[in-house]
Amino acid sequence: MAISFKEVGHNYAGLRKKEYVAALYDINLDIASQDEFICVVGQTGSGKSTLVSHMNALLLPTSGSIQIFDYLITPKKRKNPPLQPIRKRIGFVFQFPEYQLFEETVLKDIMFGPKNFGYSLEEAKTKALDVCKLLGIEDDLLDKSPFNLSGGQMRKVAIAGILSYNPDILLLDEPTRGLDPKTALEVMAIFNKINKEYHKTIITITHDMNLVYEYATRVIAMKDGRIAFDGKPIDLFKNPIYKDCHLQKPDILQLIDYLNESMNLNLDYDIYNEKELLDKLEDVLE
Numbered sequence: 001m002a003i004s005f006k007e008v009g010h011n012y013a014g015l016r017k018k019e020y021v022a023a024l025y026d027i028n029l030d031i032a033s034q035d036e037f038i039c040v041v042g043q044t045g046s047g048k049s050t051l052v053s054h055m056n057a058l059l060l061p062t063s064g065s066i067q068i069f070d071y072l073i074t075p076k077k078r079k080n081p082p083l084q085p086i087r088k089r090i091g092f093v094f095q096f097p098e099y100q101l102f103e104e105t106v107l108k109d110i111m112f113g114p115k116n117f118g119y120s121l122e123e124a125k126t127k128a129l130d131v132c133k134l135l136g137i138e139d140d141l142l143d144k145s146p147f148n149l150s151g152g153q154m155r156k157v158a159i160a161g162i163l164s165y166n167p168d169i170l171l172l173d174e175p176t177r178g179l180d181p182k183t184a185l186e187v188m189a190i191f192n193k194i195n196k197e198y199h200k201t202i203i204t205i206t207h208d209m210n211l212v213y214e215y216a217t218r219v220i221a222m223k224d225g226r227i228a229f230d231g232k233p234i235d236l237f238k239n240p241i242y243k244d245c246h247l248q249k250p251d252i253l254q255l256i257d258y259l260n261e262s263m264n265l266n267l268d269y270d271i272y273n274e275k276e277l278l279d280k281l282e283d284v285l286e
């Protein structure tokens with residue numbers, strides 16, 4: 001296992017001394033180093049960002065422990081290993097990652113990560129250019145200031161800045177939020193490619209159940225700081241728990257429910273897009 005949570009809890013310090021806000025309780029979780037595509041879902045304030053921030057030791061647990069590759073993370077700051085190697089292996093693309101941009105040019109910004117993790121200038125540049133190709137960042141953008149790009153371009157550059165140092169696992173906090181639908185699809189297609197072709201584990205927070213149903217191999221639903229469900233998306237939406245977590249079914253499943261009810265059919269949920277649904281309907285109606 002790449003990441004293993006053992007009875008993890010997290011309390012944030014409160015406004016006054018001795019006050020605290022409990023944000024995570026009793027989290028047990030194992031995540032593989034390859035091939036997982038995990039979506040973390042749940043109502044606002046349910047603990048998604050807090051949970052994910054523990055996965056590269058951006059936050060330390062206040063109880064329990066987390067094994068991240070060879071490193072054991074505990075509540076005791078002094079006892080913890082240096083965190084830089086963890087951050088190298090587990091990259092975090094924050095919500096609105098464009099706020100992470102700061103260099104003079106797009107190329108310099110993307111090279112920053114590899115340089116910071118000890119690659120030579122030459123190597124950093126090669127890595128940056130490879131990632132630009134992968135993400136479809138055009139050559140003529142490389143010398144521009146990252147601050148003069150469109151929102152979607154900025155988002156891609158920020159993602160490139162993380163991919164450039166080739167982390168094993170990618171953490172993403174709502175990577176498509178605020179993007180137009182076309183750019184959002186492009187960005188998700190990139191993560192899908194990184195998962196399918198490069199076998200990297202992707203862990204992403206999202207409020208979009210269509211994305212969950214289309215991409216996730218596993219979904220973790222948070223409720224009031226606890227894991228309410230951990231399993232396959234299809235099983236989450238068959239389980240009343242999804243309602244307790246204030247989630248909506250993906251469009252395609254809502255459509256199947258509607259057809260089943262209005263046409264008295266018995267279509268199963270193992271249908272992932274309109275084409276599959278039409279094929280199934282043709283079979284059933286014959």
Ligand SMILES: Nc1ncnc2c1ncn2[C@@H]1O[C@H](COP(=O)(O)OP(=O)(O)OP(=O)(O)O)[C@@H](O)[C@H]1O
Nearest residue numbers: 012013021022023043044045046047048049050051
């Ligand atoms: N820095 C902080 N200090 C104190 N309390 C915090 C802090 N960050 C989060 N919290 C509290 O911890 C709980 C979980 O917050 P968290 O940000 O993890 O939720 P979330 O599921 O990511 O929500 P959202 O969907 O709005 O991003 C909430 O009650 C929140 O108010």
Ligand SMILES: [Mg+2]
Nearest residue numbers: 048049050173
């Ligand atoms: Mg959040």
